[in-house]
Amino acid sequence: MKKSAVSILLCLALVFSVVYPGFTAFAADITLDIxxxxxxxxxxxxxxxxxxxxxxxxxxxDAPDGSYVEWESNxxxxxxxxxxxxxxxxDYELHPKSWTM
Numbered sequence: 001m002k003k004s005a006v007s008i009l010l011c012l013a014l015v016f017s018v019v020y021p022g023f024t025a026f027a028a029d030i031t032l033d034i035x036x037x038x039x040x041x042x043x044x045x046x047x048x049x050x051x052x053x054x055x056x057x058x059x060x061x062d063a064p065d066g067s068y069v070e071w072e073s074n075x076x077x078x079x080x081x082x083x084x085x086x087x088x089x090x091d092y093e094l095h096p097k098s099w100t101m
Contacts, residue, residue, distance in 0.1 A: 030061040032069070047079055047089035055085035 034041045035056045047053050057069045071081040081087045 030059060030063045030067075033058040033060070045087070047087050049089045049091045052086055052088045055081075055087060057085070 035058065036045060036053055037056075041055065045053065045055075055071070059067055059069075069085070071083060071085050073079050073081045073087070077090060079087055079089050
């Protein structure tokens with residue numbers, strides 16, 4: 001009885017060690033650097049009303065071929081961003097009831 005239990009455990013361990021790596025995703029070592037010209041943007045960028053700033057990015061590490069950044073504003077009434085990374089500030093007083101902090 002003990003030999004059959006050990007055999008079953010060893011079989012399960014063998015199957016697990018062969019199958020499990022196929023179901024796991026390994027995180028790639030990728031670095032994303034957001035830039036404003038030659039300056040790296042690390043935390044925050046201020047844009048004046050009706051002014052624009054062009055952002056760029058640099059991917060390094062194990063990024064797959066064809067990797068890209070999708071630009072998006074979390075407060076589109078205060079600042080918009082287009083597909084190229086151009087950020088434009090808006091006058092929040094035009095829409096005071098539309099945004100909250």
